[in-house]
Amino acid sequence: MASLSFERTQSVAIIGGGPGGYEAAIAAAQLGAEVTLVERAGVGGSAVITDVVPSKSLIATADAAVAISEASDLGVQFFAKGSDGKPLKPQVAINLAAVNKRLLTLARQQSDDMRSTLLEAGVRIINGHGRLEGDHAVVVSTGPGGTDFDRVEADTLVVSVGASPRRLPSAMPDGERILTWTQLYDMKELPKHLIVVGSGVTGAEFASAYMNLGAQVTLISSRDQILPSEDADAAAVLEKVFKRGGMKVLNKSRAEKVERTDDGVVVTLADGRTVEGSHCLLAVGSIPNTAGIGLEEAGVQLADSGHIVVNRVARTSVPNIYAAGDCTDFMPLASVASMQGRTAVFHALGDIVIPLEKGRITANIFTAPEVASVGFTEQDVLDGKADGVVHKLPLAANPRAKMIGMKDGFVKIIARTGSGTVIGGVIVAPRASELIYPIAIAVERRLTVDQVSRVFAVYPSLTGSITDAMRAMHLVNRQESGA
Incomplete structure (x- = not known):
């Protein structure tokens, strides 16, 4: 320049x-x-x-651990020979000190x-x-x-x-057991039971990462669902994945205070219940x-x-x-x-x-799977803020998704009624942060679903579901507009 x-x-x-x-x-x-x-x-x-770079590097390690643990679903098996010559199935071990x-x-x-x-x-x-x-x-x-x-x-x-990080008088971080997200990287060992207070983007990302690293995780959410400000379908997919992975999710549960004990922490909820763990992460805003x-x-x-x-x-x-x-x-x-x-x-x-x-701003939540979004949301359409049509296409039917063992995720497109102009989108998938880019371009350049659907996507690929969704929107939009 x-x-x-x-x-x-x-x-x-x-x-x-x-x-x-x-x-x-x-x-x-x-x-x-x-x-x-x-x-x-x-x-x-x-x-x-202390924030984006280290946290996303931690998440990359968690993703690698998941890839190894789920490799057997693709027919890849890891074995070591015991003293008797028989195969032993090794376990994935996380050296948190080395990771940090x-x-x-x-x-x-x-x-x-x-x-x-x-x-x-x-x-x-x-x-x-x-x-x-x-x-x-x-x-x-x-x-x-x-x-x-x-x-x-x-x-x-x-x-x-x-x-x-926001600090609460009733839950003051000590840097050892009660932690903010900037203090996590001093831990030498994986927490035995991590209690995450707050189910927004930060809380969900760290809960996902530590669960996939092998820690027992309890996620405390004061709202009806995790990620209360995000797409409801995306939040539902993540909550299902979390529970399937062994995470305990406590919705409609507000943390009243967090106290340190001799060998851990205890979180007292507003209704009097208590949750005991080894460590507590406070993710209650900034x-x-x-x-x-x-x-x-x-x-x-x-x-x-x-x-x-x-x-x-x-x-x-x-x-x-x-x-x-x-x-x-x-x-x-x-x-x-x-x-x-x-x-x-x-x-x-x-x-x-x-x-x-x-x-026109694209955002991503680095959970597993990731959640990426841009533009107007389905809730905006329901609330009358945007005159649009919504179409969701599950990724389970995508051939590439089947090949790599994907079980969860979808592509959701929001297009303006009548014109078919793309005004928003949500993707839940591994590397959704990369997959959302063509939808972001469509929103930025005001492309229609027909224009995007005419772009060649590699076969097989996850991006093929984007063009498939756009093609489906051609008919959906015609029906909604009465054409």
Whole structure:
């Protein structure tokens, strides 16, 4: 991308080096600005160091364990010979200390790679705690105990400070038995019985991973079903898979408090029941890291939750201050943070900007199987928010699914009544995060079901179910529209 021509060199200061801050810094450097990035933990922020990268690496290990344990269904058997020469069936063993060491190493390597990329692009990096000083400066505490300071003045400020795990007064993490998701990687052994409090995306992902690693897992959900904000059919499939794998799912059960015992934990529910286990993971949401960094003093509007209020180009209530990532009120996804960071800088420096639309953002839940979604949901159609037709195609009939031993999953397409324009979709399947991409393109480019159905899919492949669903939608849409 060619550098823009300015009357003078523009300057950009960024607080927070997570996905949003990193992409903002790269984009600003490419556009010829002087860029300073302030980060306290390391480039990549918590997303890379303690959240997304390590958690998804842990899930990859769990997926490998499942693949080995289910290989016998495909006719692959593992044996070792005993002393008497007869075959013994070995068991899959998880060395959690080695697993955690590997994933934390991967996270640090990713952080180092990102730092090198920024330095090569000419970005100045300051290690320390940053706070706004008015609307054109950032003050950075760089010394131990906040004794040394650095002051950076800039034309444009970008705040991308992320969020931290929410803590409950009645369930305070101790880092040993009662844990947040950032503290899991200190465990040396697989928990004997992990109790997961919270059945949203984070709770479901870790419950799935530790179950597949071999731990006994109890998932406590305060709602009627797990993943209460997701597609109901997808949640039902996951709950069935969880229970089949031996997980105990307690729906309509609110955790009142979590206490440590001599050799474990006890969770007391609101109805007086108790659940005992060896460890407890608290997955009850997150809190934006916006307190005490000068936002209010600079005039930046905050929501009641503490999130920074931004518009579709990531601009705050102060014209030259932008914000990106989980600290904003937009959508807490790493991919969204990255896009917000780039969009903010493009807008501030006068480049071409396409405002973000929530209806075109693709999301994924890294359970086994995965759940990927984009655009309008079936519930939106039922609630009258979208005039659409819904079609669901189980993957069990897909020839490729049969070959690889898939038992669960589906493709669901939402198309606009009459025109057949694809406005949403859900996929439940292994690697759904990859399979959702053609549906995301269809939503982004406003393709019709007929247009997508004419694209050749490899036979046999899981993507064939996408084109099959689109072909089925041709007839369904005609019937719904009265054609």
